[in-house]
Amino acid sequence: MKARVGCIPCFVKQGLSAVRLSTQDPVAQQRVLDEVLRRIQGLSLDSSPALLSQIVYAAVREMTGVADPFAEARRRTNRLALALLPDLRRRIAASPDPLHIAIKAALIGNVVDFVVGQAFDLERDLAQGLETDLAVDDYPAFRAALKDCETSASSAGPRLLYICDNSGEIAFDRLLIEDLRTRCQVTASVKSRPIINDATMQDAEEVGLPAVAKVIETGSDDIGVNWSRASREFVEAFRAADLVIAKGQGNFETLDETPGEIFFLLKAKCPEVAAELGVAEGAHIFLRSRARRPR
């Protein structure tokens, strides 16, 4: 999707969040925000919000010298999410349709605010989230697509590429992948270098993802997928995949026009993405891409 005018205040807000994690000095914070204001002036909106927002993070990084302000937040969110797994695993196992519940759980991982969340609140949010219906739920289409490619796939089963989004959340992704791997050959992707709270190989390892899937890197630290900087390994995994699950807004924003049998699993966290999807802000979405690869 293309960025919209409504993304502009959000770019500034993202700059504030990043600079606050990089320096405590309000004078330095304002100087960095001034640079953010300068760089986003006259910005062409002919690109996705995810890719454009990187202008902001680059400004903060260059001016503060802090390469990875979200490092500590990633460690903490992984720990919090891992603590929730035993309960969540029981809930999934007890469900009449564990795959469907695991999909909802992985989506809730994208929703729960690990950064400010208390363990108590997280458990409550999680329980509520599992009860909530998705605003768009292409689960039947996902099951059908899975069945289709089972028929045509090699004996090792269809190939599924799972594009991870955030730290913390990635522990919940692991639960979904534990189910998916009984049906498919799963490859999961993480960022090659840190960017905001997006999961990296370190996060994958912290939640034990390599034990349940082949984990590869996207090739860059772009929010979402930037084809011009993607690794050969990621491009090949994407091309070879019978099915793709792409988590979070950044991946939706950058892959919604890419042909492929892609299922987007996200919360529409902002008004612009919600408008693009035609749903209410805050809606939970499991959406089969409208830009399917011609077969």
Next chain:
Amino acid sequence: MKARVGCIPCFVKQGLSAVRLSTQDPVAQQRVLDEVLRRIQGLSLDSSPALLSQIVYAAVREMTGVADPFAEARRRTNRLALALLPDLRRRIAASPDPLHIAIKAALIGNVVDFVVGQAFDLERDLAQGLETDLAVDDYPAFRAALKDCETSASSAGPRLLYICDNSGEIAFDRLLIEDLRTRCQVTASVKSRPIINDATMQDAEEVGLPAVAKVIETGSDDIGVNWSRASREFVEAFRAADLVIAKGQGNFETLDETPGEIFFLLKAKCPEVAAELGVAEGAHIFLRSRARRPR
């Protein structure tokens, strides 16, 4: 209060809201926002957020030529609020302490989102709000202050200046003033010219305020009170007042350091004002000013 770095994204967001009401053309919207970004670069934060935000509204006004983008919103919110008055008046009359409930009702007027509100939601929000305790409630101090100045006041009773905030809300202010006028001589103030959804004389007239209080103008279209542009009439009403009730964030931001027996009635709608007040974001507040006039 002084603006903080956290106000900067909000200035841009306010610019977006105003420009969206001024033009539907996204190219023009972005051009105006670019100008907003330019004007707030390097801004000295040594003033209140309310006064600084006017830089934003001036940019939007100058570039779009739309002098009063919120005019229609003000008309609509007054109509919606007026429709709620009969029910609200009954609730206040039925309460064991009508003045306290009328204060809470006037605060809820500052909270209810008339702009997007459906009548159904508004009634529900209102009923819930009246049940909710305030995070800071200096009502006992207000009663005591009222009693103090009753003793010393002329036979016409103590003088109370009621500084209004928004349209819509001003209908609820009228209900509170209907109670206050049985105890005090009430003067209410509105803006001299339109600025965002702040109440003007037209709004006061639309909700029948002149029937229950003397209504004066602040002298300007500043958000909150700007002493350097205040009318002589407003300054004299403020000086003569035994008690002041100041509604909303803008009046808190601009009057919190002004000596006087001022009671602030507001919702802490943003993180920066909440931090200034030492309360949670969203808290409902009836606060006696800490900068009381020496007696």
